[in-house]
Amino acid sequence: MTEHHKSNIYFQRCGNNLNANIISLRKLLDQLEPKFTSSDKVGIKIHWGERDNISFLPADYTAEIVNWVKSMGAKPFVFDTTVLYSGGRRDAESALKTAREHGFTPQKLGCPVVIGDGSDGTDVIDIPSGYKHFPSVQVTSLIESTDAFVIFSHFKGHLLAGFGGAIKNISMGFASRAQKQRMHADVQPQLNTDKCTRCGKCAEICPQNAIEFHQYMYPNFELDKCIGCAQCIGICPQVAIKVQWNVDKTTFQERLVETAAAVWNIIHDRTLLITAAINITKECDCMSGENPRVYQDVGFWGGYNPVILDRATIDKVGEQAIEKAHSNLPWRKQFTFATQIGFVKQ
Ligand code: SF4
Ligand code: SF4
The missing domain is CATH 3.30.70.20 (Alpha-Beta Plaits)
Structure with a gap:
């Protein structure tokens, strides 16, 4: 395993159809240095979309990442955590049903599909935080039991965060339902x-x-x-x-970043990040129904620090895409707060 500097960013422009995009993703993967070794258990964090959402990334991309991890002898599994609100992902049973309906099956992906916080939401642990808002944060226990992670994020807008990328995927994505609530109110x-x-x-x-x-x-x-x-x-x-859901908008950005930073403190030396700026919609994949696109497809990024990766994604896509979707949200606070607490240096 080669040590990669946190600021190394890799980019591959996408094509104009699914097959071409998968080739682009494969080219990106071939440039990346894995943070796992043969026989490691590798958790691939994804978002398979809320029930009736139509903007989530098709399972083919995740399947390509699974193939890549397996080609190095490691043992991948795909995971997400349950959410606060009722719908198609509130508990493990409904979340796995939604995953199946969206094509994220073990057969399609070639590996297990796992609910990170367990069958009843209690497979969680408290880890230290202590930056500004939380003395500790509560996250999936996979953070302890998994050798390495690949964080596969879909870059798009978000009704509270302004945008969702790697920071949000690590923060909300690893958080227990209780921690999700603490961030929101x-x-x-x-x-x-x-x-x-x-x-x-x-x-x-x-x-x-x-x-x-x-x-x-x-x-x-x-x-x-x-x-x-x-x-x-x-x-x-x-x-x-x-x-x-009534927290002040700036406080929400800080809490989102703080939770991600606490997770990152623990996983940063065994985690690789991949972001796809494809289907860039106004809202996130938690929303069902119509979700207008706010920008054309751009491509795939790979990197080793979520703050640097999100910044690089926005620089390429252009801030106007987020402004067009959510001009009233203080999304830049994610970067200023991350810098303030030293997240960007990890
Ligand atoms: S967990 Fe508490 S509030 Fe919820 S159904 Fe049970 S008793 Fe009622
Ligand atoms: S009543 Fe208060 S302290 Fe008890 S579980 Fe609920 S939020 Fe936590």
């Missing part, structure tokens, strides 16, 4: 009794014993004890505790 749990089945799981997971629960009664949240960790929101199988 300062939590004050609010129960919807119409949805609650009184299963008691929220009370079991609460680290503060802030949820009083007796069989035959709805849980009672003692907010003076609550520390806003959001684990009750993350665990609830019925989405009966309100998911909150």
Whole structure:
């Protein structure tokens, strides 16, 4: 394994159809130095799109990366984590169903498809952060059990972040459901009794014993004890505790970057990044239905630091693509905050 400088960036322009694009991706892969060795277990982080989303990258690109990893004797698997909101990815069962419907099957990819936070969202661990917003962040336990990672990101717009690339794929993509909620809001749990089945799981997971629960009664949240960790929101199988989205837009950018930086601290020396600026849509692949394109297809990037890779992608695509989609969002804060906390040097 050769040491590559974090600022090394590789680019391959795409073609004008799927086959040509796969050839471009292969050319890019051939230029990259893998961060894994033969027999390593390699987690390929992707996003297979929300149910009814039509802008996600087809599974053919991921399959090409899987082939490349296998050609070096390593053992790849593909993964993503579950999300906060109800839909086609709230739990492992629905997420895997959506993956299958979008063509991301073990047969097509040639490797297992895994839910990073496990069957019920509890395969997660706390890792240190301590920059500005979080003393620790909660992420998939794969961060401990996986030898190396390939982060395969789809560059496009995003309704809160402005754009989504490698930083967001590592941040939201590795985060537990509770950590996703912490990034989106300062939590004050609010129960919807119409949805609650009184299963008691929220009370079991609460680290503060802030949820009083007796069989035959709805849980009672003692907010003076609550520390806003959001684990009750993350665990609830019925989405009966309100998911909150009301954080200040600049704070959200910082929290997104901080979570990515905490993950990167742990995985940076065993992780390779690939970004595709193809199907550059206004919103991310979490959205279902129509999603207009805001820029033409550009190509594939490879690199070794997510901040540098996202900056290089935007420099090539042009800031106007993001401005056209989300002129009111402080997306540049991702870069200033990343510089401020030293993320760009890792
Ligand atoms: S986890 Fe959800 S469904 Fe279960 S008791 Fe708590 S709020 Fe109700
Ligand atoms: S947010 Fe955390 S501390 Fe507050 S009630 Fe929910 S689980 Fe308990």
